[in-house]
Amino acid sequence: MPMRPLRRAASAALLALTTLYAPAAQAEEPTPVAVTVNARAALATVPETGIGTNHAIWDTNLGTDDTADRLKDAGVKLLRYPGGSYSDIYHWADHTAPGGYVAPNTDFDTFMRGVRRTGAQAMVTANYGTGTAEEAAGWVRQANLTKGYGIKYWEIGNENYGNGHYGTAWEADNHPDKSPAEYARHVVAYSEAMKAVDPTIKIGAVLTTPANWPDAIVGEGDDGSWNKVVLSMAGSKIDFVILHWYPGAFDKAGQVPDMLYLARQQIARYAGQGAERIGIAMTEFNTGSSSNGTTTQPGALAAADAYATLLANGVFTVDWWNVHNGIGNVTQVEGHTDYGDFGLLSSATCTSDGTVCEPALNTPFAPYYALQMMSRFARPGDQFVRAASDQSKVAAHAARRPNGDLAVMLINTSSDTSYPVAIDYAGYTPAAGAPAVLTHTNGATSITSATTGTATSQTLPPLSMTTLVLRPRSVPSAPAAPGRPAASNVTDASATISWPASSSKVAKYEIHRQNGAVSEQLGETSGTSFTVRNLRPGTRYTLNVLARSSGGTPSWSSPPLTFTTGTPAGSSCSVRLTDQNDWGSGYVGAIDITNNGAPINGWTLTFEWPRAWQSLGSGWGGVWTQTGSEVKVVNEAANPSLGTGATATIGFVGNYSGPNVLPSVFTLNGTVCTAQ
Incomplete structure (x- = not known):
């Protein structure tokens, strides 16, 4: 009997057995979601x-x-x-x-x-x-x-x-x-x-x-x-x-x-x-x-x-x-x-x-x-603090309790993915050991409670709400938090921040800006006011003040302060934007551009939409283009000049599908204009 066909049959059988018993291909594990919780960035009290x-x-x-x-x-x-x-x-x-x-x-x-x-x-x-x-x-x-x-x-x-x-x-x-x-x-x-x-x-x-x-x-x-x-x-x-x-x-x-x-x-x-x-x-x-x-x-x-x-x-x-x-x-x-x-x-x-x-x-x-x-x-009297996730399918919230505990709520909106999360804390050090974890999953008829994972590592089931309740590591007694700050003398580039003093004896106060879930320290002082500088025109800032003891222990953050800087008080140009007719998902905007400086032969006006849900529908009085969030208007070829004291009026249709925060910063030929 010829051997070659027998070998082919044996090889085929071996291949079938190998295929049958080979390990199944493993699904790729999702990348851990990075969650940031910043206890220095306080928000409202519950x-x-x-x-x-x-x-x-x-x-x-x-x-x-x-x-x-x-x-x-x-x-x-x-x-x-x-x-x-x-x-x-x-x-x-x-x-x-x-x-x-x-x-x-x-x-x-x-x-x-x-x-x-x-x-x-x-x-x-x-x-x-x-x-x-x-x-x-x-x-x-x-x-x-x-x-x-x-x-x-x-x-x-x-x-x-x-x-x-x-x-x-x-x-x-x-x-x-x-x-x-x-x-x-x-x-x-x-x-x-x-x-x-x-x-x-x-x-x-x-x-x-x-x-x-x-x-x-x-x-x-x-x-x-x-x-x-x-x-x-x-x-x-x-x-x-x-x-x-x-x-x-x-x-x-x-x-x-x-x-x-x-x-x-x-x-x-x-x-x-x-x-x-x-x-x-x-x-x-x-x-x-x-x-x-x-x-x-x-x-x-x-x-x-x-x-x-x-x-x-x-x-x-x-x-x-x-x-x-x-x-x-x-x-x-x-x-x-x-x-x-x-x-x-x-x-x-x-x-x-x-x-x-x-x-x-x-x-x-x-x-x-x-x-x-x-x-x-989040119980009455707790203070919300900033939390953020780098995964769009995972939302993060956090609240600090008067006894020093910290609660973190994580929401996984994915229908089919269990996300591991790696949690980083700023301004807070959790105690060692597994935290208390509350979970509600798709179709569940109750919230379950367990002690599992760690303060820095959890896994979120699909379509779930998960709350971690953390105890703090033992720290020296902290000073009382300062009172709610206020802003005065706000310009395009600076603002004076003042606040009620802490009821405790403190060595200094620190002023922190919330930049998402990250805090950026803008300055410190032993007094109860501070002028922050090098701010950007037309920008919304949220700040907190915290106190430190002579030993370096920080207080809770003050309640938040939000303010918006203006535009230069004096500029070689000024711009007035008016919403002339609004229908709830769009509006007709008119922009008056006034040249306060030397005559201009050829001009370009630029501004940015504050939010992704805003866009340009059409424009007139110039050549309009939009690239990303930036809108650019160039003078019409037949009308390039703008003399000293002269005003050009242009208009547009703006579309929006969310809160319509109007543009506030305009540049003319690269110069930031005064907004009127």
Whole structure:
């Protein structure tokens, strides 16, 4: 028998066996995510009322013990009533809402019984749309004088810009005049009547949220946008402003700092003397939409990220919409049924055809665990500090506790990757040993607790929230932190920073700039003021001050200070940018360029968009181009000259899909101009 065919057969068999038993190719391990936690870069202190949600009078389970106990377990500290747009048709005295449904067992006293069982505070929305100042004052009298409920926070109306003044109407408003000026006049009247009953209450006015309709739109006959008019007329009579935010997507937390920066700019510009006292409340918030899911894990992860970002940036309450809502568009999201329900807890409702029903009443949906994780991560009195990740799929937040502990929350939004993380700490040294770790994963029905990993090394499961609670290494007693700093004499290149002294004996103070999650020391002094120099024009700076003892032990950081430098007071050119017409996703901008120096024959103007979500649509009066974030305008060939004192006017259409922070630094032929 010939040998060659036998060898081929044996070789084939050997190859088959080798293939069968060969080790499978190993998936490449993901690169460890670098997370930075900087305890020197302090942000806002966690408020008592930070974790909130909404109750609605059409929810018959509003006041049940089971509902209250669920909310207490989630750490909810503020409950809002009587529920969204129902606020503008609800009459508290007879517990009616003409045109709407009022469920049994939802009256004010039942709501307050649930509030007390939850261990929360209440926020009440007075009826602006179909009510009166006298009715609202009567509610304050009943609540705080007759019943002794001690309700501190009172809103005037709900989303009153939605009354049809800007072309879309969903909010009830019986006033013939639907303008922001009319609303502002009534805010003044409501505030005066309500505070005459109880001067200790806080009054809130409705604003539009930056970059959300109808923000920046000027209605016919108005003197400005809704926010400008309301703040200008009623700013002296209010204590906080009300924003609502439904981003409809899971990746919008990065827009929060600019959103709040613009809101504070408007408050400072229009609300008059003492505007710094005015707080910001996010009284309605939800991350999802009927198309991308509401009750499953992606919504929970986005909720935790947004709550942490909003509170770290100084909002005093974030209130989820809402406790019970009802079934909506049913889909499959990340391996689980999403019921399209904007509630925290199941309403046990079914689709209209009865084919799909929610789980049992008060079963928590995934966002419930986001609020629960937030309440365990950042407790009232803790101070948020900067944290950052070098992986877009991993978000990082941190908070320092008064006892010296540090909590770090890590959110992995990847559907299929477990990320190892390597955590670096600045201004904090964790104790040795495994930390306490809280985890919530995709589809889980509870937050698990374990002692695992190290302070510097953890692994994050896909679609998970993970919180580490760290003890500090023993250190000498630290001095008390300095008070909140303030800025004065701010120019294009310098600012004087001053602060209240530490109550402890200290050797020196250090001034640190937050540069992402990294601190850059700008100077130090034994006094309580310091002038920082070599700053960049038109740049937003956030600073902290810390104290050091004679032995070198640092204090906690002061509360943060944010300010923006200007442009040169004197320059050979000046530029004025005006937003002439805004429609909520774009605007027409006009730029006046004035030559203050020698005649120019040929000019080029440049500026940069502050954010990636801004872009050039079109331009005129010159040749416009955009490269990356830089916009360049060159004179038209037929009109190159700009004489001394002469002004050229050019225009453009700017597009945006997030908070529209306008460009502020312009250069003409390489020279930084004075912004007017």
